[in-house]
Amino acid sequence: MPHLRRLLVVPLSLLLLGLGAIAAPAWSEDITVFAAASLTNAIETAAQQYEEKTGIHVRLSLASSSTLARQIAAGAPADIYISANEKWMDWLNDQGVIQSNSRQDILANSxxxxxxxxxxxxxxxxxxxxxxxxxxxxxxxxxxxxxxxxxxxxxxxxxxxxxxxxxxxxxxxxxxxxxxxxxxxxxxxxxxxxxxxxxxxxxxxxxxxxxxFPADSHPSITYPIALIDPQDGDAALKFLVWLLGDDAATIFADYGFDAIATTVTITPDTAAQ
CATH class of the missing domain: 3.40.190.10 (Periplasmic binding protein-like II)
Structure with a gap:
């Protein structure tokens, strides 16, 4: 019989405030992140800092955005996907794979x-x-x-x-x-x-x-991030929110990325399974 699965729904600002109050032992699962190769150094540093902060291990799979998107569509066990362009995130969205209401533009490049x-x-x-x-x-x-x-x-x-x-x-x-x-x-x-x-x-x-290259010679280079079919209260959601926060923004800036301001709320998303 189909059952309902609800994504943890909390305003981003509230989740950010609550991160420090959650003890690491409460976060039992590891997180698997598929991220564009151009993010390698920055996301490795962010994952290491997050693990030190929370005790949660972040596994990284780093390759071309297209390769990762195809792997995810084929069933690869990713919790979070970060693409180096909108095209491949759009493609996964069309496949019905990503949690579309969690999608945010997180970074910019040149x-x-x-x-x-x-x-x-x-x-x-x-x-x-x-x-x-x-x-x-x-x-x-x-x-x-x-x-x-x-x-x-x-x-x-x-x-x-x-x-x-x-x-x-x-x-x-x-x-x-x-x-x-x-x-x-x-x-x-x-x-x-x-x-x-x-x-x-x-x-x-x-x-x-x-x-x-002149900025007007190509579309804006943005990096969207999204959850892949997360479980209720999933640690992946907390990590995504952390990546949108100030601590991660500082890391990304150190590697030359431009942060994109995020002032959104993750909305309810209930799906029949």
Whole structure:
């Protein structure tokens, strides 16, 4: 017989106030978070701090947003999903997988052009008159997350298209499985240039930023977060709320992310099972 399952419904502000009053032993389950590869360093630090604070272990699965979304849709046991773009969160929502009323935009980022740290390529003002292919040799390629499915690559294609450079750059791309793999190609000197998020460049001593793509050349780079079919009173909800709070915002800012103000209430959501 179908039964009703209710999501814990509390205003975000009230939950944030209550976090400090809940003893760690009351939170018995671990949390599994599927997060975009570009969040690797920041979310690892956040998970470690949260575990130290609460005693709750946060398991992380880090890969391209598209790979993670497909795994979740296929039944992978994720509690929380953080995507590097809206597209893959929308796709999961269309599959009826995420708890749609828990969805929030949590962070923002920007898109940059990078070169190896020892490169002599000068800083570049990226405009419609900039010919990016002139910055590389005849047989060289530009590293990027695969524009067919990796969010950073999708943003790169949108920016290059807006700037009138996609047709010239497309054949010269070294397509990587995720943005961190694109970063690694530049770090190792296997590609003279790469297109990554600003936050990826900031965590690497092996690359330098030589240009920033205009903000109006691509859609805003936002990271949505949502619960995946949580249980009543689930620890995952508390962790999601913590990630929207000031402590986590400080961690994300240290890694170069821009916080997005959240002034919402998680509303009732009761579903027949």
């Amino acid at each position: 898109l940059v052009l990078i070169a190896p740290a020892n490169s002599t390529t000068p800083p570049t003002d990226i405009t419609k008159s900039t010919k990016i292919t002139d910055l590389i040799g005849h047989d060289e390629r530009i590293a990027v997350g695969d524009p067919d499915h990796v969010p950073a690559g999708i943003y790169a294609k949108q920016a290059l298209t807006t700037l009138g450079q996609w047709d010239a750059v497309n054949p010269r791309l070294a397509r990587a499985d995720n943005v961190r793999s694109a970063l690694a190609l530049v770090e190792r000197g296997e590609a003279p240039l790469g297109i990554v998020y600003r936050t990826d460049a900031m965590i690497s001593d092996g690359v330098k930023i030589i240009g920033t």
